[in-house]
Amino acid sequence: MIAKTLQDMFRRYRRPGDIVFATFFFAFALFLLSQLGTETQAVKRTKWFAQPALWPTVAIWGMVIFSGFHLLGSFLSPRIPGRWRELAFWLKSLEYVIYFLIYVVAVPWLGYLPSTMLFAALLAVRTGFQTPGAISIALAFGAVVAVVFRALLQVNIPAGRMYEYLPDPVRVFALTYL
């Protein structure tokens, strides 16, 4: 009866992979707890409420306690098949994260307009939009985004170093608006 009650108490609406996440988060919380002494300092002649370590301590203990309960809930709930398939889904996202970071590094070199057009078109091809029409739409979308944000809204994005190699009349325009 007690086991059933405990199970009932900690059972929650779950999806496959929950226990993997719960374990990692709990381990992360424990790691932070182990670093609490070295990554925060106690300041002399300062009351408890003004100690710099107060809020990290509250937050990390909260993380440890509740992620512990969360993990316990996952352990006591019936296993849902598909854990590794779910993990593979999470890892698949890293491919797009890499593309995103390449794009981030490329912008200051290539310039916002060309790199955004390229990024949108390449993503379109990668996600299965391979017809000339679809690629053209992606290219047009990239161009519109760059023009709206850099030329019209003057958002803070640096000009591409490649623009320096453009002929004089175009160069100034590109450095300012593209």
Added chain:
Amino acid sequence: MDNLISGFAILAQWQVLVALIIGSVGGVIIGALPGVGAAVAIAILLPATFAFEPIVGLTLLLGIYGSSMYGGAIPAILINTPGTAVNALTTYDGYPMTKRGEGHRALSLAYSASFFGGIFSIICLIVLSPVLAWVAPHFGSREIFLAAFMGVLLVILAHRGQTFSAAMLAFFGIFLSTVGLEPVKYTKRFTFDQTWLSSGVDLIVVVLGLFAISQALLLLIDKEHAPGEAHVRGNIFAGLKELLGLKRVATVSSSLGVIMGMVPGTGEFTSQFLSYTYAQKTSKDPDKFGDGSPEGLVASEAANNAVPGAAMIPLLALGIPGEALTAMMLSVFYVHNVIPGPQLFADQLDFVMALYMSLILLNVIVLVFLLFSTNLLLKIIQIPTRFLGIMILTLSFVGVFSLRNSVTDCAIAAGFGVFGLILKRLNLPIVPIILGMVLGGIMEVKLRSAMARVKTPLDFIDRPIAAILFVMILGIILLHIRTLVQEHKERIKPQPVLDEDSTQQG
């Protein structure tokens, strides 16, 4: 009166009007696109608005916030796919009405209920303004600390069935707010001797990662979900008149939306749940709920649209955001050195008035736009979801990189994007992280300043508002414990059939 005229003058600037129109129409389109939602759009546009005047930036964001739920009702009613998460309840009664050939009636009722809810909440906001202006200065450090604490508590408890995960994520948010160089004693906290961590973790970077990049990643790698095709025929204006017959449900639902919108940490879902339950219990035809009941539809839409206006109350009066979207808007205030809180009502009442009027205007613009363009919107929402993913990821870059041209920020945002994707896949809530970050920072500052004048623990609650807030906090905890005990007693009773998926934690 002077403030009202001055507010009109602020609103009459062409930049403000353009921002309002773009925000309202854009918000409807964004809301109608399943898989985007106001949070994604606001997160992306947030840094771009820093270059604008505060009123222009806020009007744009408010336009998106206030109008997205109108748009979200369209796919919810016509194709059984909610445009935004808060339109999920709309599918219960909206879609069955469409199946009966009453799609135009359902849409028309949803629009008019949304309009009623939106305007009702703004009227409440305006009526409450003098009270707010009177009460807000009585909120000192300890009252704001207690209100922020109550917000954290409520956002945790409002996630029924996910309380433990909501709590661990809220504490994670509080932890994130502490990383970096601490501003009073100048000591490092959890920087691991890394210079990029010294300045802390930027709220906007986290917001963009958790809301926008995670959604882009999800759309890019998940299966293509093409929304079904639909077309509306019939008189779409009819529901405006029909709502008059349902004014009791609309008024009570809007009132619940206003109350829940004002309480930090609760919001649309709780107000919808309460108003739907009320409408069903008081209906002459309760069996029809979930099977195309106009009352159910009105309850759901009036309640959720009453929240944005009301959510501005704690934000403007106390500087305390009640949910993720107002937390994002708070950063627009801070960037422009406009500090929301008691002083705002004393010093810049015309600014507050202009915000109220822009809220009214946005509801009118959206209603007119929707009455004439629903079929056009149904074509727009046919954009393939993977292409939407490309669009969101491309736009997310502008949001993060334009902050301070930092590749590190983009990498952190991408990291939070993956984290957000995992949370979304696991059905775990994201909002507690954001509220933890914002309210955690507020609690730290306010506790420090409040305790300087407190000698005994009882001094902390010796002022009337502090005492009321303390009693409310105790009441919320006791009520939750009571509910847990009741649920536990129900659970251990022998039951013929046990629904394993719906059994939830405390």
